[in-house]
Amino acid sequence: MTAELKRMCKSLRLAHVADIYDRIPFEDPVQYAEALLTMELQLREEAKADRLIKKAKFIQEKSLSSFQWSEKVHFPPQMDATELGTLQFIERKENLIFTGSTGTGKTHLATGIGHEACRKGCEVRFYRVSDLAEVLEKAWAEGRWGQFRNRFKKVDLIILDEMGYVPFNKEGAELLFQLISDWYEQTSLIITSNLEFSQWNRVFSDSRLTAALVDRVIHHAHILNFTGDSFRVTHALSRQK
Template structure:
């Protein structure tokens, strides 16, 4: 058995030594095909798990459980079916989800991120305030290049809760540099409770804000979430 495991290891067959006894045998060709097919399935499943872990989502969400409703206003150039194909990632386009808190923006952003991982895409998930704090820390410790390297292979970057915490000048400039690095190189999903005209509250510099918004929306699909907070509505319904 140890010899078999070593052979499989040399051939980079991570699962074959553990599953070969469980594959039904009809004839040699069928058995080999079934064994290698199962190896590929398990390999793909393990890859997806690695991608999800690397993305560091804060919670698990799925597009299958997301409730599309008439309070979500999509732009004319994309519909739900097209969005769920995630072709915007291949095109290096962005999704901007704006609207009041509790209307489903983070759920959708996370679910799209999960779907991207399932499709073999590299994803990174950050609350914007955490990302800026990490940028400032990396800059102070002279590790900014090393930190930026974490995004080198990312296909999609999810930036959640833009606008909840304002930045200082240093944080705003570092964030702008990062967005500039990603411009037309990565796809972004940004969730925000603020309209673009209000982003100056976060950055405190009108010219920097204008330049950042210009990069973010240049290749973007903007979805506007309206209506009442799901969390408040759910809480009120339980108390009635």
Template sequence: MSDSIRLMCKSLRLAYVSEIYETIPFDSPTQYLQALFKEEFRLRDQAKVQRLIKNAKFLDSKSLSNYEWNERIRFPAQIDKDSLMSLDFIKQKQNVVLIGSPGTGKSHLATGLGRKACEMRYEVRFYRVSHLIEQLEQAFKQDKLASFRKRFEKVDLIILDEMGYLPFSKEGSELLFQLIAEWYEQKSLIITSNLEFSQWNRIFIDSRLTAALVDRLIHHAHVLTFNGGSYRLLNALSKAR
């Protein structure tokens, strides 16, 4: 590979041609150029997906390919497994709320849907709710709340994991409410929680704020309930036998 070819590819913003041009079979000039540019586009697209997955900041590599669907997951009437996995709810700017006991597969499903969204070229962000609250409070104290909120302008899907595992301060609750209110009908949310909506007063101190938040979340939402015990506990017990 000559330096001149590498420099020309860089100038033309051809990220991969200089690396792959010798590997492309040559039958004719037209065929060669088509195959070369097709591979350039494929590698660019592959890199974009990996960049989206990295930017999403998932906590693990779980995906839908190894998710165990079962009859204990109850779907609402307006959606089923296939329509959920199609991610049409993102196009419609609708929400998905996954409610059930810890260890029943909610976070795995949320992560899997988020990873597939990245593969479909959507901008995704994943947060443990407690961590998001910490970042919001810190941004507020440093007078950087406006710039923090701007981070989500081009985001299509936000995943809020473990809503209800830890209570929030009054300030944290209000900051989260403001953020979700701003996303209302503008973005899609996936929320996992171990608490039914009627119990969210445990984490949001103000009952009126809780009612307003729930109202916004469920207005355009598909609520899935996860019944039964913890998969993690059952798996641990089976290995202990």
């Protein structure tokens, strides 16, 4: 490709044409133009998905297709695996709550859904709740609280992983409540927890705040219960046989 053609591609923001134009089979001008631009669009979408996945800051590389469904994942009446895979709950600004013992696949499924959402063009953010508590308190102490809250205005899905493993102090609980109040009916949440809602008082120091937070979280929510033994323990035991 000539320098002039490269310049025009850059001017037209055709980021990939210069790299792929000689790999497209030519049958006739219309076929070639359609194939070339189709590939340009496809590579743009892939690059965008990669950027969104990087911004989400997942701690694992998990896909929705790699999740092993079983009878140990209990759906509410109005949802099943097929419906979940459509991600329509994000369009409806609904929440997903995954409850169950450690190691039963909650984080894997939440991460897989998050990756799929990124590939469909959604802005996603992933936090371990224990890490988020530190981030919130630091933002407050450094006078960046308002700026931090504004980061989520255009986010479509927020994943809060491992709610209940580490308790919040009073200030941290109040800051998280403010965030969830901001997100209420504006952004979809996925929350994973090893605790039932009746046990969330262990996490937050104020029972009234806990009740108000749970009320916002479970409104418009689909609750999935994960049962059975830990996949990691089961796998480790199987290798010893």
